[in-house]
Amino acid sequence: MVDRTRTSGLVRCFDRIYDANHRALHAYFLGRTSDPEAALDLSQEAFLRVWRNVSKLQGLTPQRQRYWLYTVAKNLVADLYRGSAPRRAARQGVLAGLRSGGNHEEGPQAALESRERLEAVDRTMSKLPEDLRTALVLQVMGRLSSSQIGEALGMPAGTVRYRIAMARKRLAELLRLEEDVGTKGRT
Amino acid sequence: MTDHNLDLPPDAEARLDLLLAEWVDHRGLSTSRTEQLRRAVLATHERDAALPAASPLDQGPEWWSSLFTPLLTALSQASTTGYQSVGPGMEAEPGPGIGYRAYMRLA
Numbered sequence: 001m002v003d004r005t006r007t008s009g010l011v012r013c014f015d016r017i018y019d020a021n022h023r024a025l026h027a028y029f030l031g032r033t034s035d036p037e038a039a040l041d042l043s044q045e046a047f048l049r050v051w052r053n054v055s056k057l058q059g060l061t062p063q064r065q066r067y068w069l070y071t072v073a074k075n076l077v078a079d080l081y082r083g084s085a086p087r088r089a090a091r092q093g094v095l096a097g098l099r100s101g102g103n104h105e106e107g108p109q110a111a112l113e114s115r116e117r118l119e120a121v122d123r124t125m126s127k128l129p130e131d132l133r134t135a136l137v138l139q140v141m142g143r144l145s146s147s148q149i150g151e152a153l154g155m156p157a158g159t160v161r162y163r164i165a166m167a168r169k170r171l172a173e174l175l176r177l178e179e180d181v182g183t184k185g186r187t
Numbered sequence: 188m189t190d191h192n193l194d195l196p197p198d199a200e201a202r203l204d205l206l207l208a209e210w211v212d213h214r215g216l217s218t219s220r221t222e223q224l225r226r227a228v229l230a231t232h233e234r235d236a237a238l239p240a241a242s243p244l245d246q247g248p249e250w251w252s253s254l255f256t257p258l259l260t261a262l263s264q265a266s267t268t269g270y271q272s273v274g275p276g277m278e279a280e281p282g283p284g285i286g287y288r289a290y291m292r293l294a
Binding site: 168 | 215228
């Protein structure tokens with residue numbers, strides 16, 4: 001009885017941490033790796049570590065929990081770059097379901113155009129320097145403010161704002177959005 | 188920091204926002220995927236927790252080698268009949284990895 005109560009308390013704590021951070025953490029991994037599959041894989045690994053340590057995390061403030069989580073996240077990315085990533089192959093089965101298909105229903109022509117636009121954004125995102133991309137993705141996908149991003153990455157909010165502005169400028173240049181606007185304005 | 192002008196024309200700004208919103212919509216975690224990921228984490232943990240603690244039978248070749256190599260070495264050095272101590276140190280109380288006294292009847 002006591003064990004069951006304790007377990008449900010741990011699950012509630014895990015859920016709180018998960019709900020508060022999953023979107024931003026996934027965005028962080030996507031920003032760092034520019035690889036959707038790696039981002040999912042790393043998100044799962046990070047939250048597995050949360051679950052394994054949830055009794056210790058229970059006593060921390062949300063800020064400290066976030067700090068702990070991003071420290072783990074940075075280490076996981078470092079492991080990935082060192083070529084000693086967590087056993088990804090063993091997790092392929094679990095992740096296969098997460099990766100299967102999107103849930104966006106469109107006509108074939110619209111779907112094709114949408115796919116081309118998305119692939120263009122994918123390509124240009126991957127061309128951005130990692131620090132700019134990470135800040136931008138944390139903002140647009142992670143829905144974090146500049147100060148929250150700064151807290152997670154350990155830098156001033158002003159630097160984050162600069163990186164986001166720089167990332168947007170580069171994206172617009174690479175996607176030729178400014179040229180298109182100019183061309184359309186002349187015609 | 189450099190003094191680049193980072194402002195985008197309003198039209199380009201708006202188009203970029205739309206593109207990014209579409210990209211986030213497709214590449215971000217949907218509600219269903221968010222829940223799937225949460226369940227996958229908990230299920231993986233439960234599967235890990237359900238595994239029994241490692242027993243000697245689960246140990247790899249190095250563990251077995253560490254267990255038997257001293258014994259085989261000592262046996263190869265034994266030359267007399269009867270119950271023999273099979274090597275220095277082996278008469279002592281067994282270490283935590285060895286559950287028996289290393290005595291053996293030799294022909």
